[in-house]
Every structure is written in C-alpha cells, then in structure tokens.
Amino acid sequence: MSSRFERDSFQSGAINSGQRMSPALGTADDSPNLQSLVERILGFAYQGDSVQALVGWLRAALIQGVGLQNCQVELCDVSQQTVTLVTGVGDGWLGGDSLGGGLWGEPGISRKINQVWELYEPLSCGRSRQFCFPIMEIGNSPSLPLTWVGCPMMHRGALLGCMWLARPGKEIFNDVELRRLQQIVDYVAIAIHQIQLEQTLELQQAEISQLRKAKDEFLQLISHELFVPLGSIQLSAQTLEKIFKDVSWRKVPQRSTVLKVLSLLSQECRRQKQFVDNLITLMFPEYQKVSDPVLMNLSDWLPSLLRTFEARFEQESLKLSVSIPPAPLLFECDVAQLERVITELVTNAIKYTPAQKTVTLTVTDSKKEVEIAIANTGVHIPANHQSRIFEKFYRVPELDQRQYGGSGLGLAIAKQLVTNMEGTIAVKSTKQKTTFTVKLPR
Numbered sequence: 001m002s003s004r005f006e007r008d009s010f011q012s013g014a015i016n017s018g019q020r021m022s023p024a025l026g027t028a029d030d031s032p033n034l035q036s037l038v039e040r041i042l043g044f045a046y047q048g049d050s051v052q053a054l055v056g057w058l059r060a061a062l063i064q065g066v067g068l069q070n071c072q073v074e075l076c077d078v079s080q081q082t083v084t085l086v087t088g089v090g091d092g093w094l095g096g097d098s099l100g101g102g103l104w105g106e107p108g109i110s111r112k113i114n115q116v117w118e119l120y121e122p123l124s125c126g127r128s129r130q131f132c133f134p135i136m137e138i139g140n141s142p143s144l145p146l147t148w149v150g151c152p153m154m155h156r157g158a159l160l161g162c163m164w165l166a167r168p169g170k171e172i173f174n175d176v177e178l179r180r181l182q183q184i185v186d187y188v189a190i191a192i193h194q195i196q197l198e199q200t201l202e203l204q205q206a207e208i209s210q211l212r213k214a215k216d217e218f219l220q221l222i223s224h225e226l227f228v229p230l231g232s233i234q235l236s237a238q239t240l241e242k243i244f245k246d247v248s249w250r251k252v253p254q255r256s257t258v259l260k261v262l263s264l265l266s267q268e269c270r271r272q273k274q275f276v277d278n279l280i281t282l283m284f285p286e287y288q289k290v291s292d293p294v295l296m297n298l299s300d301w302l303p304s305l306l307r308t309f310e311a312r313f314e315q316e317s318l319k320l321s322v323s324i325p326p327a328p329l330l331f332e333c334d335v336a337q338l339e340r341v342i343t344e345l346v347t348n349a350i351k352y353t354p355a356q357k358t359v360t361l362t363v364t365d366s367k368k369e370v371e372i373a374i375a376n377t378g379v380h381i382p383a384n385h386q387s388r389i390f391e392k393f394y395r396v397p398e399l400d401q402r403q404y405g406g407s408g409l410g411l412a413i414a415k416q417l418v419t420n421m422e423g424t425i426a427v428k429s430t431k432q433k434t435t436f437t438v439k440l441p442r
Contacts, residue, residue: 037061041187045194051075054191055087062165062184069146070166075192076113076159083120083162084110123152124159128178132170149173151182153189160189219279227276234269237262278409281416298329298363298370305339306361309346317355323362331370331442337417338440341425342372344414345436349376352434369423372438381429389427390415414438 040061044054059071074083085108113120122129129150146166153161163185167173173181241262244255252258302324313320349359353376364371381389385396392412414436418425423440 037184038187041184041191045191045198048198049195050199051086051192051195054188054195058188059087066165068165068167070148070164072164073161073188074164075161077110078158080110081113082110083113084108086161119150120159120162123150123162126152126154126157128152128182130172144168145170147171147173149178149181151178151185153185153192155189155193160193163188223276223280227273230269230273230276234266234273237266237269241266275409278413281413293332293334295330295332296335298331299324299326300328301335302342302361302363305342306346309350312350313359316350316353318350318353319356319358321358321360323360325363325365329363329365329370331440333440334421337421341414341417341438342374344410345374345438348410348436349374352376352379354378367442369442370440372440373435375433375435377433379434380431381427381434383429386427386429390425411436 041054041058044057055073059073062068062071073086075086076083113124119129130147132145132147146168147170148164148166151163151165152159153163165181241259243249244252244259244262249255303322306320306322309320346359346361353359357377360373360375362373362375364373381396388394389396390411392409394412415425418438418440421440423438425436425438428435428437
C-alpha cells in the first residue's frame with residue numbers, strides 16, 4: 001500500500017475527555033437518534049425501495065446528522081472478487097490512481113478487490129478499518145487529511161459490501177463511535193439483503209410466469225395438433241368398419257382381419273383422444289366443462305352408465321357386481337363430472353382385475369352424503385404408494401407398466417373432478433382387494 005496512508009492505530013484508541021461525540025451516534029445503545037435512523041433504514045426494505053434509493057438517502061443522513069465529510073457505499077461480488085461503487089458524496093473520493101485502483105468516483109464502476117487487498121482484507125473478516133488519507137480540495141487548495149473508517153456489511157459470514165465514512169482531520173473514531181457506526185451498517189446490510197431478495201423474487205416470478213405461458217401455449221398447440229387428426233382417423237376407421245360390415249362385402253378376402261384392424265384402430269384413437277382430453281383437463285382447469293348441478297336419481301342413472309361397460313367386461317372375462325339402494329336416491333350434482341369420475345374408476349378397476357374375477361360397485365346413502373365404492377381384486381397398491389396414487393403421472397414402480405399401460409392421469413383426473421364437486425376420494429388396498437371410495441355431499 002502507498003506510503004501516503006498515514007497508519008494510525010487501526011484498533012480504536014481510548015476516548016479522550018476533549019473529544020466530541022456526534023449527537024446522532026449518542027453515548028447509549030438506546031439513543032433516540034440512532035433508533036430513528038435504524039427505523040428509517042429498515043423502512044426502505046419494507047417499502048420495497050431500491051438499493052440506490054436507500055443508500056442515496058443514507059449518505060445525506062450520515063453526512064448531515066453525524067457530521068461526516070464523506071460517505072461511500074460499495075457492494076461486493078464474491079464470485080467475481082469485485083466491489084462496485086453504488087453511491088458517494090462529499091469533498092473527496094476514496095480511491096484513484098494513488099490506491100492502484102484506477103478511476104474511482106462514479107457510481108457503477110467496479111474494481112478488483114485484489115488490487116487494493118490491504119483495504120479489504122480486514123473487512124472480508126468482519127473487522128473495521130481506519131486510516132488517514134490526504135485529499136486535494138477544488139481550486140488546488142492545500143492538501144487536507146481525512147480519517148477514513150471502513151465498516152463491513154456482512155451476510156452469513158460473507159462480505160455483502162462495505163461503507164466508507166470519513167471526517168476531517170486525523171482524529172480516529174473511538175470504540176463507542178465505531179460500535180454505533182457498525183450497528184447502523186449492520187442494519188443497512190439487512191435492508192440491502194432484503195431488497196436484493198425481493199428483486200430476485202420478482203425476477204424469478206417473472207421468469208416463472210413466462211415459463212408457464214410458454215408451457216400453456218405449447219400444450220394448447222400440441223393438444224390441438226393431436227386431437228384434430230385423431231378425430232379424423234377415428235371417423236375414417238369407423239366409416240370403413242361400417243362399410244365392411246355390410247353384407248355386400250362378405251366375399252372380400254380377409255374381411256374379418258380388416259374388421260379387426262379397423263376396430264383396433266378405432267379403439268386406439270379413442271384411447272389417445274382420452275389422453276389428450278385428460279391432459280387438457282389437468283393442465284387447464286379453466287377449460288373444464290362444468291355444468292350447473294341438477295337433481296338426479298342415482299338409482300336409475302348409475303345402472304344406465306354401467307351398461308356401457310358390458311362389452312368391455314365381457315371382452316376381459318370379468319364380472320360386475322352392483323349394489324344400489326332400490327329406492328330413489330335423489331341428490332344434486334354435476335352429472336358430466338360425476339360420469340367422468342365413475343368412468344375413470346371403473347376403467348381403472350377393469351385394467352387391474354385378473355380374468356374371471358369380479359369388480360364390485362356399492363352405493364351407500366346417508367342424510368349428509370352419498371358414498372360410491374368401486375373395488376377390484378388383483379393388483380395390490382403398497383402402503384407407501386397409496387398417498388401418492390392421485391398425483392399427476394405417478395405410477396407405482398412395482399407394477400409392470402408394459403402389462404397395464406396407462407398415462408398416470410386417470411386417478412389425478414378423478415380426484416380433481418371430485419374436489420370440484422366438493423367431495424372426497426380415498427383408496428384402501430390390501431393383498432385381496434383395492435377399493436376407491438368417493439363421498440359426495442347431499
């Protein structure tokens with residue numbers, strides 16, 4: 001370091017009886033001026049002001065209220081090993097060619113810490129730094145000394161920045177003054193860190209918003225691009241299937257094979273369209289088709305819905321056992337959403353029930369709610385997976401995914417729709433039976 005630094009004792013000395021104490025710093029920890037200053041500092045963070053606004057006010061407050069001649073605030077970038085001047089005011093600047101740091105006096109300029117390591121070494125360890133340094137006043141007046149003190153702004157043991165304060169002459173800052181100044185700087189560090197956190201959160205929220213928008217646009221595009229051609233393919237397959245079933249086409253070679261292929265094609269198109277529909281339902285709740293609740297008779301409506309599964313049960317060699325109260329069971333609900341819930345749960349039960357076994361559907365009525373339980377034998381859901389079974393895309397690792405297939409969206413859809421109807425859905429699985437229970441308020 002240049003010999004221009006007149007090294008006094010950098011550890012503060014004893015307080016002389018003739019020394020004056022700034023009224024803003026006071027002589028007690030509960031100084032009203034100090035408390036007021038701290039409240040104003042923290043107020044900048046609570047109000048969401050910028051770092052520039054905080055330090056811009058602070059420099060004037062310290063110079064006018066504490067009787068200083070100069071105040072500089074710097075922020076440190078540990079990863080880049082640089083300090084950047086945020087603001088400064090007074091009759092002289094700490095820096096310049098004499099410190100080996102080049103031009104230093106305009107906010108926004110950075111310099112490498114290692115170029116002036118003697119200045120920042122104690123600060124990086126959380127200790128203050130004092131020295132005298134002469135400046136030249138405007139108009140080529142004689143050189144005047146300033147006593148500088150550097151107070152570190154620390155956060156979690158790392159140097160967040162530093163504040164350089166100076167007063168005329170060579171009188172060092174004593175222990176009490178240093179303690180008061182460091183208190184102020186500590187609160188400044190808290191406020192700056194809070195402001196930086198708020199700014200970081202705002203940037204992250206803006207990025208998240210952009211990502212969500214991009215995701216929504218992508219899903220809307222991919223859903224449309226998949227849904228439309230699948231519908232066309234399914235319609236074409238169904239048309240051809242109807243044509244080949246006509247008696248006039250009985251002599252066509254391999255007619256039965258063609259019909260099987262067309263039936264499979266139509267079935268796979270339906271499955272893929274259902275997947276796209278599920279995806280839209282989960283990712284875009286605002287697009288769900290919600291109708292007003294209507295009064296319905298579950299005792300009549302549910303058997304009618306289950307008849308649409310008869311061919312599927314026959315194809316899979318399964319039995320369906322239904323227990324519904326014979327008396328009219330009237331309650332209000334969104335019929336479209338309830339139909340989709342039952343369809344998802346029955347389809348799920350068919351998928352995981354072995355041939356020759358039984359799927360059981362039981363309806364229980366009470367004054368407060370209607371309970372619909374769908375049970376199947378076969379696959380057991382381990383206890384440690386039951387709490388996650390309704391998550392989007394979640395698949396039980398122990399199950400053979402190639403055997404059972406599926407996208408992992410069906411149960412998530414069912415849970416969301418039941419929640420929409422202000423009901424609950426739960427699962428209970430043992431080695432003998434797995435039961436999904438839906439409870440809807442009356």
